[in-house]
Amino acid sequence: MLEIINLKASINKRDILNGLNLKINPGEVHAIMGPNGSGKSTLANILSGKNGYKITGDLKYKGENLKDIPVEQRAQKGIFLAFQYPIEIPGVNTNNFLKTSLNTIRKAKGEKEIDTLAFLKLVKEKAKELGIDEKILSRQLNVGFSGGEKKKNEILQMKILDPNLVILDETDSGLDIDALKTIADGVNSSRSKDKSFLVITHYQRLLDYIKPDFVHVLSSGKIVKSGSRELALELEKKGYKKIN
Amino acid sequence: MIENFKISLKEIDKINLINQEDKNYRIKNLEFFNKKGFPTKKEEDWKFSDLREIFSKNFKKIDINDTYPEENKFRLIKEFDHNYILLINGRLIRSDFKFEDKNKIKITGYKEENFLREKSNNPLICLNNALSNEGYNLVVEKDYKFEKVLVIYNLFNEDLSEKILNNKNKIIVKKNSELHTIEYTINRSKNKFFNNTYENIILYENAKFKNICIQAGRSEGYFHKFLNGSIKSDSKYSSFIFSSGLKFNKQDIKIDLEGKNSDCEIKSALFLNKEDHQEIKTVVNHLVPNCKSFQKIKSVLDSNAKGVYQGKIFVKDIAQKTNAYQLSKALLISENSEFDSKPELEIYADDVKCSHGSTSGNVDENSIHYLMTRGLTKKEATQLLINGFLKEIISDIKSETIKKFVENKLEFQVYGY
Incomplete structure (x- = not known):
């Protein structure tokens, strides 16, 4: 699915x-753990195609050279990044955005665009699974969302867009136990033999739920x-310094 | 060339039915205009919109318009029920108030006696004073609330080319009455022309007047409008400006809050591109205590467009408990676009709430990236952000059908051309 060879940035x-x-x-589900400043978020940014980085080395996604694929096409080809800090977009309705996003991806895959009725049904179903209050979906994207709502909204997008490679960038940070469980359930129920996950986190805690x-x-x-998985437990006991 | 543009006094002789006094007033105004010419950036009010330069670049000559053809191919807006008046090249052609009590409404064409002989130092107002002989007068009698919106179809016909049109309008809303208008400009001319309008609005006690100004499509027209508003106690004036798509447009708005508890709201959402140049200038005069005013101007500027907002809030010494706020936000999406803002507060009272804010910046790269990681192209992401930026203003329109209508026009402005 993803192969990174000697990546320098x-x-x-x-x-x-x-x-x-x-x-x-x-x-497969891979977890990357590391202290602050170790490069975790940089890795997530680079995989999503954020510019500003000078990169050498090879990045391959389903055999294709990822460096040649523009940001939006990465999404269209099935890469999804759940942001550590989801961006607030004033004036853009969450539902409208989600529908636009889904249809761009469907179109790129050669599938038919989804109509409003079918979309609303889908979104309702997925929101319910994640325990998201539907009301927030008619609000402006991430504007005034609580930390938990923002992260749940990322997982909802993941559920709706149905990607192949999911990168979770510190999705657990700032969440209470209940929200953490909801998010982990969302991820676990999406696991399948043709989907891969890269879970980036500081803490072992998330890995109790996403194994x-x-x-x-x-x-x-x-x-x-x-x-x-035992390595994570060892880290929790000894700290990052000992492992180095 | 237009630089030395002069208008012959003979043009005044062509205006019918004016007495000698009126004629002398017009001659004085025309002489003033001929002496000053079109305003240049040397004049403070025009420092960001050098009209003489703009005209000398774009016009070889300008003549006074004298044609007002009948219109047969005219189609009404279907999206919502409305009353209407039809103006062609500024002249009142017909009106239809089928949803209203006709005894409560008076509509007539231009009448000399409806306007005071005011002195002005603004050459364009003088030009208008000298040559206006078209327009409309609308009076809403007291204790009457309009049932449906009044659409003012402001149509310019195909034949207009290098013409100046001067017109004067007057709207009076009497005590306890309410009026809601949509000024809908339709331009059939593919050529350049200049429409110079003077508008007088008077709201009597406890009256409400709301206007939405919007274009049907892109236009080669050059527009200047001076709006002189007088607001009595407990009355409210609100204006939405969505005049995107014009080559040049300056709305020069002066509102006098003359009665206690009066309120003035001016909001604008503009999307400017392709060398469009638009200026909104507001002067809100708080002349008595306990009045409110609010201006929110949002502009998006694309390729070579220029936007200007000059906003002044004046608070007279007796105007205590004034509550005034002004905000301008500009989003520049092209390196070649420009936005100039000049906020001004002049306050002589000590117990007031009065402030302003002005920001301009580029589209946020992180927002673009976020949307692109969800499959949207850079262009789609930018358009979504622009739309979101401007939509905030539209969301203040109360009627759902009118909101939808304006939204569609705006989306067309952002996505369509």
Whole structure:
């Protein structure tokens, strides 16, 4: 699904990633953990196609060179990034935005556009699954949403757009236990043999609910250790410094 | 060339039925205009819109318009029930108040005696004073609330080319009455012309008047309108300006809050591109205590467009408990676009709430990126953001059908051309 080979990235002449290697197969859930400033969010940004980074190394998505694919086409080809800080967009109705987004992606896949009625039915169903109050969907996108609502809204988008590769960038930060569970349920119910997840987090806590197949430790822009879920537990006990 | 543009006094002789006094007044005004010419940026009120330069670039000559053809192909708006008056090249052609009590409404064409012989230093107002002989007078008698909106179809016909049209309108809403109008400009001319309007609005005690100004489509017209408003106690004036799509437009609005508890609201959402140049200038004079005023001007500027907002709030020494606020926000989406803003507060009373804000900036790159990660192209994402930016103003329109109508026009302005 995703293959990263010797990825180096810098921004404003500051090196952030220093030769990162990662391979994610279809159906796998990988977790990347690491301290502040280790390059976790940079990795998420680069995968989403955010510009401003100087990049060397190989990025392959379903065999294609990811660097050649513009941001919106990455989304159309099935990459989804759940933002650490979802952006507030004043004046844009959440439902209208979601429908526009879904239809662009469907069109790119060669599927028929969804009509308003069918869309509303879909959104209602998914919102219910995630325990999202439907009222927020008729509000402006992320404007005045609580931290939990913003994160749930990201997961709702993931559910509706039905991507192949999902990157969760610290989706657990700032959430209470109930919201965390809801989000984890949302992710877990989406797991399938042709979907892959890259879960970026500070804390082991999220991994109690979303159980990864592999855990990697990112430090100074490199993966310094990889292992099974037990690695996360070890990190929780010893802290990042010991692992280094 | 237009730089030395002069109008012959003979033009005044062509105006029918004026007495010698009126004639002398017109001659004085025309002489003033001929001496001053079109205003330039040297004049403070025109520092961001050098009309003489704009005209000398775009017009080889301008003549006074003297044709007012009948219109057969005219179609009414279907989206909502409405009364209407039809103006062609500024002349009142017909009116239809089928939803209203006709005894409560008076509508006539231009009448000399309806306007005071005011002195002005504004060359365009003088030009208008000298040559206006078309327009309408609308009076809403007291204790009457309009059932349906009144659409003022302001139509310009195909033959207009390098013409000046001067017209004067007057709207009076008497005590305890309410009027809601939509000024809908339809331009059939593919050529350049200049429409110079003077409008006088008087709201008597406890009257309400709401106007929406909008265009049917893009236009090669150059427009200037001076609006002189006089608002008595407990009355409310609100204006929405959605005049996108004009080559040049300056709305020069002066509102005098003359009676206690009167209220003035001016809101605008403009999308300017392709070398459009629009200026909104407001002067709100708080002359008595306990009045409110609010201006919110939002502008989006694309390729080579220029937008200007000059807003002044004046608070007289006796006008205590004034509550006045002014906000201008501009979104520049092209490097070649320009927005100039000049807020001014002149306050002589000490117990007032009076403030202003002005921002201009580019489209937020993080917002664009966020929308693009959801599959939208950069263009689609930008359009969505522009639409969202302007929609805030439209959401204040109460009637759902009219809101939808305006929204469609706005979306057409943003996505359509």
